Amino acid sequence: xxxxxxxxxxxxxxxxxxxxxxxxxxxxxxxxxxxxxxxxxxxxxxxxxxxxxxxxxxxxxxxxxxxxxxxxxxxxxxxxxxxxxxxxxxxxxxxxxxxxxxxxxxxxxxxxxxxxxxxxxxxxxxxxxxxxxxxxxxxxxxxxxxxxxxxxxxxxxxxxxxxxxxxxxxxxxxxxxxxxxxxxxxx
Numbered sequence: 048x049x050x051x052x053x054x055x056x057x058x059x060x061x062x063x064x065x066x067x068x069x070x071x072x073x074x075x076x077x078x079x080x081x082x083x084x085x086x087x088x089x090x091x092x093x094x095x096x097x098x099x100x101x102x103x104x105x106x107x108x109x110x111x112x113x114x115x116x117x118x119x120x121x122x123x124x125x126x127x128x129x130x131x132x133x134x135x136x137x138x139x140x141x142x143x144x145x146x147x148x149x150x151x152x153x154x155x156x157x158x159x160x161x162x163x164x165x166x167x168x169x170x171x172x173x174x175x176x177x178x179x180x181x182x183x184x185x186x187x188x189x190x191x192x193x194x195x196x197x198x199x200x201x202x203x204x205x206x207x208x209x210x211x212x213x214x215x216x217x218x219x220x221x222x223x224x225x226x227x228x229x230x231x232x233x234x
Contacts, residue, residue: 097213
């Protein structure tokens with residue numbers, strides 16, 4: 048009489064147990080769900096062209112603009128930096144006010160460091176690091192009234208986006224405007 052051996056798990060022959068098979072089926076189902084979701088095209092996203100107009104400048108003008116001018120009133124201060132006996136007050140998108148702070152009770156406005164498109168500064172070892180449009184610059188400030196641009200890294204930063212975060216009109220995109228121009232802001 049022959050004895051029959053009953054295998055309770057037919058996948059045992061392939062070296063798989065029921066728990067491993069359940070895991071494999073889960074992964075296959077997840078894969079198909081992800082593929083199906085990826086195929087969904089949905090509604091097209093409408094274009095949100097900005098209502099603002101860009102302020103476009105030639106790169107050569109931007110690079111030549113860094114200079115000390117007469118003291119100006121502080122209108123839109125952004126960042127205040129104390130370094131040695133000086134106060135450096137960033138004026139949003141315009142430059143940096145330089146004040147003598149030997150007497151903190153009455154600082155003296157020495158001048159305004161014009162840096163077009165400037166939004167932020169940092170100072171270390173008598174050097175101001177600042178943004179100038181799309182460039183990152185280093186300015187030697189050993190003598191604050193005679194700044195010297197020592198380093199310029201071109202196109203290190205992105206161009207300014209419109210304030211409403213709308214799309215830049217096609218005619219103002221880099222490929223469609225004159226060479227060596229930069230968007231310095233929006234109005």
